[in-house]
Amino acid sequence: MTPPSAQTLGLCLCHRCRLACSLATHPHHCPRCGDALHFRKPRAVSRTWALMLAALVLYAPANLLPIMHTQALQKDTSVTILSGVVELWQTGAWDIAVIIFVASIGVPVTKFLVLTLLLITVQRGNRRSRRERTLLYRALELIGYWSMLDVFVAALLSALVQFGLFGAIEPRIGILFFGLVVVLTMLATQSFDPRLIWDSPDHHDR
Amino acid sequence: MTASDKDSQPAEADVRSRPLGLSLVWLVPIVATIVGLSMLFKAWQETGPTIRISFQTAGSLTAEKSPIKYRNVVIGEVADVKLSSDHGQVIVTAKLNREAVDFTRQDSRYWVVRPRIGTEGISGLDTLLSGGFIAADPGTSAHRTESFTGLESPPPVTYGEPGKRFVVKAEDLGSLDIGSPIYYRKVRVGQLVSYELDHSGDSVNMDVFVSAPNDRFVTADTRFWNASGIRIGVSADGVEFDAESLVSVVTGGIAFATPPDGQAEPAETDTSFRLYPTQEAALTPDKGPAQIIRMHFGHSLRGLREGAQVDFKGKKIGEVTEISLDYDPVTETFPVIVDAKVYPQLIGDAYDKLLRTQTIDVGDNQQSLTQALFHQFVRQGLHAEARQNNLLTGQLYVALAFVPGAGTDVVADKNAGAVVEIPTQFTSFDKIQDQLTDIVDRLSQIPFDRIADNLNGSLEELKQTLTSINRDTLPSTRNTLQGIDILVNEMSATLQAATATFAYDSPERQRIGHTLNELERMSRSVRDLSDYLRRHPEALIRGRKEHNTGTLRP
Ligand SMILES: [Zn+2]
Numbered sequence: 001m002t003p004p005s006a007q008t009l010g011l012c013l014c015h016r017c018r019l020a021c022s023l024a025t026h027p028h029h030c031p032r033c034g035d036a037l038h039f040r041k042p043r044a045v046s047r048t049w050a051l052m053l054a055a056l057v058l059y060a061p062a063n064l065l066p067i068m069h070t071q072a073l074q075k076d077t078s079v080t081i082l083s084g085v086v087e088l089w090q091t092g093a094w095d096i097a098v099i100i101f102v103a104s105i106g107v108p109v110t111k112f113l114v115l116t117l118l119l120i121t122v123q124r125g126n127r128r129s130r131r132e133r134t135l136l137y138r139a140l141e142l143i144g145y146w147s148m149l150d151v152f153v154a155a156l157l158s159a160l161v162q163f164g165l166f167g168a169i170e171p172r173i174g175i176l177f178f179g180l181v182v183v184l185t186m187l188a189t190q191s192f193d194p195r196l197i198w199d200s201p202d203h204h205d206r
Numbered sequence: 207m208t209a210s211d212k213d214s215q216p217a218e219a220d221v222r223s224r225p226l227g228l229s230l231v232w233l234v235p236i237v238a239t240i241v242g243l244s245m246l247f248k249a250w251q252e253t254g255p256t257i258r259i260s261f262q263t264a265g266s267l268t269a270e271k272s273p274i275k276y277r278n279v280v281i282g283e284v285a286d287v288k289l290s291s292d293h294g295q296v297i298v299t300a301k302l303n304r305e306a307v308d309f310t311r312q313d314s315r316y317w318v319v320r321p322r323i324g325t326e327g328i329s330g331l332d333t334l335l336s337g338g339f340i341a342a343d344p345g346t347s348a349h350r351t352e353s354f355t356g357l358e359s360p361p362p363v364t365y366g367e368p369g370k371r372f373v374v375k376a377e378d379l380g381s382l383d384i385g386s387p388i389y390y391r392k393v394r395v396g397q398l399v400s401y402e403l404d405h406s407g408d409s410v411n412m413d414v415f416v417s418a419p420n421d422r423f424v425t426a427d428t429r430f431w432n433a434s435g436i437r438i439g440v441s442a443d444g445v446e447f448d449a450e451s452l453v454s455v456v457t458g459g460i461a462f463a464t465p466p467d468g469q470a471e472p473a474e475t476d477t478s479f480r481l482y483p484t485q486e487a488a489l490t491p492d493k494g495p496a497q498i499i500r501m502h503f504g505h506s507l508r509g510l511r512e513g514a515q516v517d518f519k520g521k522k523i524g525e526v527t528e529i530s531l532d533y534d535p536v537t538e539t540f541p542v543i544v545d546a547k548v549y550p551q552l553i554g555d556a557y558d559k560l561l562r563t564q565t566i567d568v569g570d571n572q573q574s575l576t577q578a579l580f581h582q583f584v585r586q587g588l589h590a591e592a593r594q595n596n597l598l599t600g601q602l603y604v605a606l607a608f609v610p611g612a613g614t615d616v617v618a619d620k621n622a623g624a625v626v627e628i629p630t631q632f633t634s635f636d637k638i639q640d641q642l643t644d645i646v647d648r649l650s651q652i653p654f655d656r657i658a659d660n661l662n663g664s665l666e667e668l669k670q671t672l673t674s675i676n677r678d679t680l681p682s683t684r685n686t687l688q689g690i691d692i693l694v695n696e697m698s699a700t701l702q703a704a705t706a707t708f709a710y711d712s713p714e715r716q717r718i719g720h721t722l723n724e725l726e727r728m729s730r731s732v733r734d735l736s737d738y739l740r741r742h743p744e745a746l747i748r749g750r751k752e753h754n755t756g757t758l759r760p
C-alpha cells in the first residue's frame with residue numbers, strides 16, 4: 001500500500017517557499033509568500049517535452065559543427081566532438097577518450113532516452129515500476145551537469161593554449177550549442193515533476 | 207483516483223489559459239530548430255565542391271590532413287589519397303571550401319609543394335615541418351570540372367600575375383629550362399614559362415613571361431639573347447669575361463635590351479622575337495647586305511681564326527668566315543685562302559657619301575652595287591693584310607687599307623661569283639720581325655774588336671793628360687794659394703785696428719758714455735714731469751706751485 005498523497009489530505013505544497021498549505025483555508029494562494037498554489041508543477045509534461053525537444057534539435061549542430069579549432073605550426077584542425085574522441089583514441093589516450101565520450105555523448109543521449117521514457121509513461125498513466133522510474137529521475141538529476149565537462153574542457157584549453165605562432169586553441173560555435181543542449185536538458189529535467197509518476201489513476205494497483 | 211482529479215480542479219481553474227492553448231515554453235524548441243537549421247544550413251553552404259586531382263606520386267600528402275592552399279591560405283583539404291585503377295597515378299580527392307569555387311575552373315592548376323631548389327632559391331622548406339600540401343592556382347576558364355591533372359612542378363607564373371608573355375624563337379634550347387630567368391639590365395624581370403619545338407622542327411619556341419611593370423621595356427625592336435653561363439672569349443681584343451648572374455650561370459637565362467634608336471612603344475602580348483646567341487650579336491645594328499671577299503695570303507696565318515674581325519681603318523666592318531688552304535701548282539706553294547664577310551654599311555655615313563659621290567661602274571648587271579664598289583676600291587689600291595693585334599694572345603685580324611699607287615686590275619673570276627678578290631700585302635708584323643732580324647744582323651756586324659782597340663788608345667791619352675796636369679798646373683795652383691794667405695793676414699791686421707778704436711780708454715768710447723748719461727738724465731726729467739702732471743693736471747693751466755719746486759729736479 002502506498003501512503004496517501006497530499007491531495008487526498010487536502011494539502012498542497014507551495015512551489016516557491018515549500019509551505020504545506022491547507023486547501024481548505026487557502027484554496028488558491030500560499031498564505032506565506034502569496035504564490036499561486038499547484039498540486040503539481042504546472043504544465044510539467046509539455047514544458048519538459050518542449051525543452052527536451054529543443055535540446056534534441058540543438059544536439060545535431062552541437063555534434064556536427066566543430067567545437068574546437070587547433071592551430072599548431074602550419075597545421076590547422078577543427079575538431080567536432082566525435083572526431084576529437086576518435087583522435088584521442090587513436091593517439092592512445094583511450095581513458096580520456098572514454099571520459100569525453102561518456103560525458104558528451106553517453107550522458108545526453110541517456111538523458112534524452114530517460115526523459116522520453118518518463119514523459120511517455122506519465123502521459124499514458126503507466127503504473128508499472130514506478131519506484132524504478134523515480135530512481136531513474138534521480139539519477140537524471142545527478143548526471144545532468146556532468147555533460148558540462150566538454151564545455152569546460154574547451155573553455156580551459158582555449159584559455160590555456162595560446163602560444164601565438166606555435167599553437168593556439170580556439171572554441172568554435174559547436175561548443176555553444178553543446179552547452180545549450182546541456183542547459184536545456186537540465187531545465188527539462190527540472191521542469192519534470194517526478195510526483196506525476198505516482199499520479200496514475202490506480203496507484204493501489206501495483 | 208476520482209478524488210484526486212476533483213481536488214485538483216479548483217487550483218487549475220485559477221490558471222489563466224493562454225489564447226492559443228500553447229505554453230510559451232514551446233517557443234524554446236521552435237527557436238532552437240530555427241537556429242540549429244540555420245547553422246546546419248550555413249555549414250552545408252560552406253562545404254564547397256569536391257574535386258579529384260591526379261598526380262604521379264602522392265608526395266607527402268595525407269588524407270584528411272594535408273591542406274590545399276592558395277597564397278598560403280587554406281582553401282580546402284585532402285579527403286582521400288588512393289591509386290587509380292590502373293595503378294598508373296595517384297588520385298587525390300579533395301574537398302574545397304565553399305568560397306573556393308573558382309578553383310574548379312577547367313584551367314585551374316594544382317601541384318604538390320615539396321622542398322625544392324630552383325632558380326629562385328630554395329622553396330617549400332616549411333613542408334618539411336608541416337608535411338606536404340597542395341598548392342592551387344585558380345583558372346579563368348568558363349567551364350568547370352571536377353577532375354584535374356596535377357602538375358609535377360610548380361607553374362612558373364600563376365594566373366593573374368600582371369605582365370606579358372612573349373614568344374622567343376631559338377635555334378636550340380641550350381641550357382635554358384622552364385623557370386630560367388629573364389634579365390633586363392641584369393635585373394631579373396621575368397622567366398621562361400614553357401617551350402616547345404616549332405611545328406617545322408627547326409627551332410624552339412620559348413614562352414617567356416615578363417612581369418609588370420617591366421614588360422613595358424619590351425618593344426617591337428627589343429633583342430633577346432642567351433645569357434646562359436659564363437662567357438669567356440679570347441679574341442683580338444683580349445680576354446672577355448661576362449655573366450648575367452650566378453643563377454644564370456647555373457640554370458641559364460635570357461637577357462633583353464632595346465637598341466637606343468628602337469621603338470619606345472611596348473610590344474603586344476605574344477609578339478615573336480628571335481633569340482640571339484650573344485649580347486654582341488643581338489645588339490649589333492643592322493649590318494645591311496654582306497659582301498664576301500677573298501684573300502690569298504702567302505705566309506702562315508697562325509692566330510687568325512674564323513670570326514676574327516675585319517678592320518677598315520680601325521673600324522670593324524666584317525668578320526672572317528672561312529680559312530682554308532690552296533695549292534698553287536705554278537709556285538708550288540700553299541697559299542692561305544681567307545674568306546670574310548664585310549658589311550660596307552658598317553662604315554657608317556661614309557658609305558652613303560661614297561655612294562653619292564663616286565660614280566660606280568656597274569659592269570654588267572649581275573654585279574651588285576657593293577661588289578662594284580669593292581672592285582673600284584681594288585682598282586684604287588685596296589689591300590688586305592693580316593695584322594697582329596694582341597701580342598699576348600697572338601690573335602690576328604684582317605685589316606683593309608689603301609696602298610697608294612698599288613691599284614691592281616680586278617681579276618674577273620667567273621667561278622668566284624659574287625666573291626671579290628682582294629690583293630694582300632705583306633703583314634706589318636712580319637715586317638717588324640724582319641726588321642728585328644735586320645737589327646740583329648747589323649748588331650753582329652759591329653766591329654767590337656776595333657772599338658776595344660780604340661778605347662785602349664783613348665785610355666792611354668787620358669793617362670798622359672793627367673800626368674801633364676800634375677806636372678804643370680799644380681805648381682801654379684800652389685802660388686795662388688800663397689797669395690790668398692797674404693790677403694788673409696792683411697784682413698786680420700785691419701780687424702785689429704778696428705778693435706783698438708773701441709778700446710776701454712779710447713776717446714770715442716768716453717764720448718759715447720757721456721751721451722748715454724745725458725740721455726738718462728733727460729728721460730728722468732720727462733718721467734718726473736709726467737708724474738707731476740698726473741697728480742696736478744691743473745698745472746698745465748695754472749703753472750707750477752711754488753712750494754713744489756723741490757720735487758722737480760733739473
Ligand atoms: Zn509559498
